Amino acid sequence: MYILYGSIGSGSASVEAALAVSGIEYEIVQVTTAEGLHLTEDFKAINPRQQVPALRLPDRSVMTEGSAMMLHLADALPSTELAPAPGTAARAQHDRWLVFMAINIYEGELRKAYSDRYTDDPQGAEGVRSSADAYVKRHHAIIEEAISGPFILGDRMTMADIYLWMLAGWMDQEWLxxxxxxIVALAARVRQDPRIAPIHAAHFG
Incomplete structure (x- = not known):
């Protein structure tokens, strides 16, 4: 049994979707960040960083970092074919783009949403937010150029596409x-998957 600690509207959306598509048994524990539940001592014992998502594996160990969870699930459940086989050139490209999105777009979204946390200057938050917005858009444009088919790597949906679906949901839809x-077309394909559609509705309305 996998246990996902997450919160509606957070980065746990992509891991929840990955679990659903994998067809395995899992449980969701809501750690509602709007209520500060991620800041409790109980959750700190699960993730000292006090961020969601966190994933408890069947052996009871805990993972953090959503993109790492998705790579782990792809390898732990190879029959799902949610990532190319390890060691292949296709897998290198898959991992390249998934990590690219995690360290650039996701990180930029954090600077947009929590700009005040990224400056010691009380007047500096707007500059942080504006810079982050341009940064995120630049990296979406790079992904746009890399998409080689209906999905990032071609005809098959992978973990990277599920991750991009989540990130696209946080964007200004008119700009996108x-x-x-x-990206718009890819995200629509992902959210129309019947296993993901209810998760999209819960996280994005």
Whole structure:
């Protein structure tokens, strides 16, 4: 049994979708960040960083970092074919883009949403937010150019596509439609998967 500690609207959406598509047994524990539940001592014992998501594996060990969880699930459940085989050139590209999104787009979204946490200057938050917005858009544009088919790597949905679906849901949809039509189409394909559709509704309305 996998146990996902997450919160609606957070980065746990992609891991929840990955678990659902994998068809394995899992449980969701809501750690509602809006209520500060991630800041409790109980959750600190699960993730000292006090961030969601966190994933308890069947052996009871705990993982953090959503992109790492998705890579682990792809390897732990190879029959799902949610990532190319380890060691292949296709897997190298898959991991490249998944990590690219995690360290650039996801990180930029954090600076947009929590700008005040990234400066000691009380007047500096707006500059942080504006810079982060441009940064995120730049990296979405790079992904847009890399998409080689209906999905990032071609015809098959992978963990990288599920991750991009989540990130696209956080974007200004009008900007995305104008500048990144391939991302818009890809995200629509992912959210229309019947296993992901209810998760999309819960996290994005």
């Amino acid at each position: 439609a104008t500048h990144c039509p391939k």
